[in-house]
Amino acid sequence: MLQFLTRKGQAGTSARRTDLLGQLSAPLRHFLHTESGGAGILLAATVLALVWANSPWSAAYVGLLHTHLSVSVGGAVLAMSVQHAVNDGLMVLFFFVIGLEVRREFSVGELTDRSRAVVPMIAALGGMALPALLYLLFNPSGPQAVGWGVVIGTDTAFMLGALALVGPRFSTQLRVFLLTLTVIDDFVAVTVIGVAYSDGVALGPLLVAVAGLCVIALLSRFGAWRAAPYLLLLLGIWLATLESGLHPSIAGMAAGLLVAAREPKRSDVEGAARLVRAFRQSPMAEVGDVARRGLARAISVNERLQTSLHPWSSYLVVPVFAFANAGIDLRGGVLADALGSPLTWGVVIGLVVGKFVGIGASALVSVRLGAGSLPQGVRSGHVLGGAGLSGIGFTVSLLIAGLAFDDSAMRDQATVGVLLAAVLATLLGWAVFAIAARFGQRDADLPQHLSTDVDAARDHVHGAPDAALTLVEYVDFECPFCSRTTGVTQELCREFGDRLRYVVRHLPLPDVHPHAEQASRAAEAAARQDRFWEMHDLLFARQDELEYEDLVGYAHELDLDVEQFMRDLDNPEVARRIREDVASAEASGAKTTPTFYVNGRRHRGPHDAQSLRVALEQTADPSRSASKEFPAE
Known part of the structure; x- marks a missing residue:
């Protein structure tokens, strides 16, 4: 008998048994599962906020959000309301995770091959420019005009959750395409927040923040593998950015972008395996500690931070943000005023129509002109359906609405627009996917069958x-x-x-x-x-x-x-x-x-x-x- 098989072992794939994500990298599978899973909690938090804000106990909801928190160390005092703490504090963790993901995608992920990134990048830019222009057609001047940033973002969690409900049964390749698009979308949106929606900048704290970012870059450059120094520096950078007048979101994104990602080195993996075997033979605390450090060194700090923080971001930070910002009291004519406002309809048309046409047309035209190609298995109907779902702005949209409008009535109108757009975008995506399926464009997945039959004379x-x-x-x-x-x-x-x-x-x-x-x-x-x-x-x-x-x-x-x-x-x-x-x-x-x-x-x-x-x-x-x-x- 031929001795062609001598080693025992098990494949390294850890995909779910009924899933189609087995061909993706483990970090990307983890990201997609976490984002999709968080969508349900996000929706529940949104509904809870709306129900509470429109109930007889709405005063308690408002009181909770305006409760003041303070921390003092010596003579230094940091004080803010609960809503402010969520928007300018907890959300920094959300944007830090986004920065980590963007850096990983460009270093070892889907954006490593720049040719594969061309079409999603063009689609993302088209899906931001056209919505902003449509919004400004409805609100060309006055205080409403500053809200153009409300319509530029896409909520990754909600979009992937909606795709799971109304999209093709098998949509792995489409999900990867849309995730690549939203990575670029998030990066541009956070840049816009930092530049267009920040107060006057104080130079001293800004220099402190820049110095902190430089230290993170140096730690990453020289391979510092412990996560704690990066998180402590992030805390310091956040405080400095808050004092500088810039919105802290840009600090979170910048810090994440500076944490390098890399593929595990074979020598590190083998070394970690030897340490684990040593612990198995001698299960003592000190040997286990050495094995734990060896395992940590084998994985880049970028991916370890993502693995640790992404569930907190998706399952806690973003739902808490939605709870703190989606609760609008629609009684007393507020809903009627919003539905009659050009601000509301500028948001709705910008997100629903702007995203659909901007992303869909930009992607398909760039493919037709030869700028790049769609992922294998993704066809025009899938792109248009995904473009429709991209009109779910939510998280970034609500954040920018809170920054753009000091007037509570305008802020409520923008929020109604964001919520209405999420519903309409989901319905639009469902309709487009249904039409595409009628034309044979069903599964947006890789081919499932062997293209060349086995030939015993050749194989x-x-x-x-x-x-x-x-x-x-x-x-x-x-x-x-x-x-x-x-x-x-x-x-x-x-x-x-x-x-x-x-x-x-x-x-x-x-x-x-x-x-x-x-x-x-x-x-x-x-x-x-x-x-x-x-x-x-x-x-x-x-x-x-x-x-x-x-x-x-x-x-x-x-x-x-x-x-x-x-x-x-x-x-x-x-x-x-x-x-x-x-x-x-x-x-x-x-x-x-x-x-x-x-x-x-x-x-x-x-x-x-x-x-x-x-x-x-x-x-x-x-x-x-x-x-x-x-x-x-």
């Missing part, structure tokens, strides 16, 4: 060529998760025997694994001497040693014709074979490694032995139900 097949079950894996020989799944596939091959054929195809990811393509060539060069599986095994066993001279050494170790092997490493036919596999991966929706296909259909969720076993058994016997194996979570 690398282990098992009976005519087996009833087929498991295809796209691999990258430098990917640690691929290495861990070798034990999984070994177990499955033993269990299913002649019923299963296991197929390996190449998907090297040179952007993150610089030796992957060369390793794939080595496997194909060995295949020309009928030793593919032996080389496959060696490459995964020695992932840290994939230099050219290492590969030649492996050929010698396997008793290959080394000269022929070296010639085949540079053989154009070998390179063409790998390109064909990569092209089939792209056409099949495989974006990351490992990606599995069970009898031609992409496997969703974890790729541990149990999950793949269930998928294979369901293929063999469709009457089996996944819910029996995986109860709802």
